[in-house]
Amino acid sequence: MNNWLHVYSEADVINLTSTRENELRYWQSLTFLEPNSQLNVALKDAAAFGIKYVLVGINEDFGPKANCGKGGATLGWQAFLQRFLNLPCNDFLTPKDVLLLGEVNCDDLQQQSSNLDNSNPEQLVALRQLCEQLDERVVYVLSMIFAAGLEPIIIGGGHNNCFGILKALAQTKGTACHAINFDPHADFRALEGRHSGNGFHYAHQNSYLCDYHVVGMHEQKNNQAIIAALNQAQYSYISYQDILVSRKYSLTQACELGLKRFANKAPLGVEVDVDSISYMPVSAFTNCGFSVSDAEHFVYLGAQQANASYLHLCEAAPGNHPQGLAQGMLEAGQVLSGLVCSYLRAKRHKA
Ligand SMILES: N=CN[C@@H](CCC(=O)O)C(=O)O
Numbered sequence: 001m002n003n004w005l006h007v008y009s010e011a012d013v014i015n016l017t018s019t020r021e022n023e024l025r026y027w028q029s030l031t032f033l034e035p036n037s038q039l040n041v042a043l044k045d046a047a048a049f050g051i052k053y054v055l056v057g058i059n060e061d062f063g064p065k066a067n068c069g070k071g072g073a074t075l076g077w078q079a080f081l082q083r084f085l086n087l088p089c090n091d092f093l094t095p096k097d098v099l100l101l102g103e104v105n106c107d108d109l110q111q112q113s114s115n116l117d118n119s120n121p122e123q124l125v126a127l128r129q130l131c132e133q134l135d136e137r138v139v140y141v142l143s144m145i146f147a148a149g150l151e152p153i154i155i156g157g158g159h160n161n162c163f164g165i166l167k168a169l170a171q172t173k174g175t176a177c178h179a180i181n182f183d184p185h186a187d188f189r190a191l192e193g194r195h196s197g198n199g200f201h202y203a204h205q206n207s208y209l210c211d212y213h214v215v216g217m218h219e220q221k222n223n224q225a226i227i228a229a230l231n232q233a234q235y236s237y238i239s240y241q242d243i244l245v246s247r248k249y250s251l252t253q254a255c256e257l258g259l260k261r262f263a264n265k266a267p268l269g270v271e272v273d274v275d276s277i278s279y280m281p282v283s284a285f286t287n288c289g290f291s292v293s294d295a296e297h298f299v300y301l302g303a304q305q306a307n308a309s310y311l312h313l314c315e316a317a318p319g320n321h322p323q324g325l326a327q328g329m330l331e332a333g334q335v336l337s338g339l340v341c342s343y344l345r346a347k348r349h350k351a
Pocket residue numbers: 064067068069070159160185187189196197221273283284
């Protein structure tokens with residue numbers, strides 16, 4: 001049953017692509033699955049044929065809305081595809097082990113969320129229930145990818161989806177996982193119903209997460225209950241202020257503090273909320289964040305770990321760009337593509 005996954009064929013993305021003479025572009029040598037195949041078998045076959053990385057999209061924004069935030073994260077995946085698919089293949093970019101799988105089916109949930117107002121308490125509860133339903137679909141799709149021994153790169157939607165990804169990884173591997181998160185928000189808010197601000201807390205509560213490190217957590221963007229819950233769980237963070245204000249740690253050191261602790265242990269999730277990056281079009285805009293290359297460096301260091309099992313890039317909201325949607329698509333697409341290329345680059349340097 002592929003109900004929770006829309007498996008792409010080339011026809012699904014052809015409108016996003018272009019060609020140029022004397023140039024082979026990424027989409028022209030990517031692998032697709034046969035859309036009507038039995039998914040678990042097809043994924044295992046793909047792995048046997050040398051596929052290692054699987055691109056999956058999630059087009060929703062009710063996760064951030066259920067966290068009392070703004071919408072717009074439905075278009076992150078499309079922004080990524082528009083850019084990434086048209087990158088030139090060259091000595092540095094070789095798609096031979098990358099599969100463009102498709103997107104988690106959630107149009108029906110997104111549709112239901114469009115009439116819900118997060119300032120109305122009852123409708124906020126309904127938004128959080130939609131997140132729970134999405135969690136189940138994310139778990140279903142991601143479990144099959146992990147079970148095939150593949151590494152997913154999950155793009156789009158809110159940070160709520162870290163919960164489903166970690167649950168799928170933990171259940172498939174039979175062990176609680178580690179996560180390292182580049183994020184001004186610890187996403188360890190109260191267990192008040194699912195949303196984009198509490199995915200790691202729910203993962204901890206359900207024993208899918210056994211160790212967690214936040215890089216660049218912003219001292220002005222997390223309440224005391226979040227800090228207390230992180231401390232109680234004995235998780236760690238190095239704040240944005242530690243790295244860029246007092247400069248007590250370099251970014252590399254801030255990442256390594258977590259990565260060294262996680263090394264050669266349980267499976268590791270590499271998480272980036274792109275609202276860590278200054279001027280990104282996102283649900284929670286910042287002009288006092290990190291640079292794109294800082295985020296790329298974070299991804300690079302995470303991906304170099306032998307136990308790195310997935311990359312999750314969330315919260316891009318192209319329509320929230322002050323110059324409009326077209327500019328937002330362009331900038332989000334470029335940043336998300338850069339982050340994916342950093343992940344793949346680190347993996348190849350390691351291999
Ligand atoms: N994943 C994001 N978490 C932030 C979001 C705030 C917002 O969307 O405005 C948080 O919980 O504070």
